[in-house]
Amino acid sequence: MQKKSVGYYCWAGPGTIRMIHTKFFSPKINEQSLLESYDYDYIARTQDILGVTDYWVTYSWGFHPNIEKEDYSFILSRLKNFHKLGIKVHAYIQGPNVVREGFEDKKWYAKDHNNRNVSYYRNRDVVCVNSQEYRDFTAQKILSLKDSGFSGIFIDNIQMGQLGMPLYYNNKPFVFAGCACEICSQKFKQSSGHEIPRDFEKDPHITAEYLKFRTNSTTGFVSELQGVAKSINMQFGVNTFDPKKENEYIYGSSLGQLAPHLDYILIENHSFPNTTGKQGNRYVQKLAMNLNTPIYVLPYKIGIGYDSEFSYNDFVMQLSEAEHFNVNPMIKGSEYTSRGIWHNLNISRLKPLRYAKKFKFSTIHHIKKKSMAMLHIPGIRYAIKNHYNTAYRMFMENRLVRDLFAWAYPLAVA
Ligand SMILES: [Zn+2]
Numbered sequence: 001m002q003k004k005s006v007g008y009y010c011w012a013g014p015g016t017i018r019m020i021h022t023k024f025f026s027p028k029i030n031e032q033s034l035l036e037s038y039d040y041d042y043i044a045r046t047q048d049i050l051g052v053t054d055y056w057v058t059y060s061w062g063f064h065p066n067i068e069k070e071d072y073s074f075i076l077s078r079l080k081n082f083h084k085l086g087i088k089v090h091a092y093i094q095g096p097n098v099v100r101e102g103f104e105d106k107k108w109y110a111k112d113h114n115n116r117n118v119s120y121y122r123n124r125d126v127v128c129v130n131s132q133e134y135r136d137f138t139a140q141k142i143l144s145l146k147d148s149g150f151s152g153i154f155i156d157n158i159q160m161g162q163l164g165m166p167l168y169y170n171n172k173p174f175v176f177a178g179c180a181c182e183i184c185s186q187k188f189k190q191s192s193g194h195e196i197p198r199d200f201e202k203d204p205h206i207t208a209e210y211l212k213f214r215t216n217s218t219t220g221f222v223s224e225l226q227g228v229a230k231s232i233n234m235q236f237g238v239n240t241f242d243p244k245k246e247n248e249y250i251y252g253s254s255l256g257q258l259a260p261h262l263d264y265i266l267i268e269n270h271s272f273p274n275t276t277g278k279q280g281n282r283y284v285q286k287l288a289m290n291l292n293t294p295i296y297v298l299p300y301k302i303g304i305g306y307d308s309e310f311s312y313n314d315f316v317m318q319l320s321e322a323e324h325f326n327v328n329p330m331i332k333g334s335e336y337t338s339r340g341i342w343h344n345l346n347i348s349r350l351k352p353l354r355y356a357k358k359f360k361f362s363t364i365h366h367i368k369k370k371s372m373a374m375l376h377i378p379g380i381r382y383a384i385k386n387h388y389n390t391a392y393r394m395f396m397e398n399r400l401v402r403d404l405f406a407w408a409y410p411l412a413v414a
Pocket residue numbers: 110111128129130131179180181182183184185
């Protein structure tokens with residue numbers, strides 16, 4: 001992949017409309033905007049104005065195939081629009097989680113230390129990366145795209161079981177993270193001789209061993225799917241979360257381990273460059289120098305679903321910064337909420353960008369660690385350990401709880 005490729009990250013079509021309804025309570029959506037984003041005129045304008053070379057488009061959100069059949073045909077019927085313009089198309093496939101409807105009888109769900117399912121989002125549960133049934137299901141989905149006109153496969157949200165708690169005391173994990181399903185229990189027992197620790201604070205050595213098993217499981221999952229994608233000559237990439245955070249512990253994914261299995265990495269972060277030079281992606285350049293895998297950076301300002309449409313100046317800034325730091329920009333084409341309405345980027349309003357201005361880009365790349373003094377109190381850790389799964393599920397599934405704590409989301413991701 002060329003260094004100077006410009007990505008356009010664009011969730012659209014009927015599947016994305018359905019997914020927004022699945023994730024949120026009574027969202028207002030500009031549906032027309034989501035249905036036009038793969039039209040020839042729209043794509044041609046993104047190429048003209050932003051220099052887009054590659055598109056990431058919605059293929060599968062993880063609904064039951066009977067439900068998302070229409071999503072497959074929506075994008076497949078529009079691939080010719082991209083081909084006419086010489087734009088490469090990457091099929092966006094949701095990673096290890098599914099919308100439960102239609103999959104209720106499946107044995108593939110990740111389990112926490114108390115054998116409970118793990119919420120992904122409203123109506124969606126996390127699936128275990130060690131489940132061969134799920135790996136085969138995803139492999140079949142990829143294989144069905146042989147000779148379809150896609151150039152690549154992209155798998156989003158690579159995570160192993162329950163998320164670790166981002167703030168932990170003295171770098172010591174205390175909340176259960178990962179998966180304790182039957183398959184994982186057997187595999188871990190075989191490789192280590194131990195049971196999966198139910199309490200991460202009890203024996204730090206076994207916990208450390210288990211966390212290693214957890215990242216290896218994620219790498220195994222990604223490497224198997226890479227093999228499948230390669231068998232049909234597709235490029236293959238996944239996203240990774242902001243490398244400023246402790247992703248190995250939070251998601252169970254190790255960038256260093258995954259990189260050799262990928263044609264590119266997509267990093268989503270909250271470092272949208274600004275003109276004061278206080279925020280930016282200098283640290284990604286540093287990372288790129290240490291990895292041989294090309295990087296795309298998709299910076300948000302607040303987070304998915306919280307950003308209103310970016311302006312002309314924002315795009316000039318983003319593209320200039322990417323050029324300056326020699327990384328591939330990924331432009332956010334979708335999931336804007338302006339005045340409370342979900343919509344995709346209104347490309348007709350943008351004029352061709354000019355890069356006359358010189359910016360001062362941030363050179364900050366140190367990472368500020370947050371510390372949570374209250375986690376020193378064993379009783380608080382005990383309460384969090386026991387109620388983390390339930391609280392997470394309530395936030396996702398219960399409208400009142402979600403509304404009450406909506407303010408906390410931008411704080412947690414910032
Ligand atoms: Zn498992």
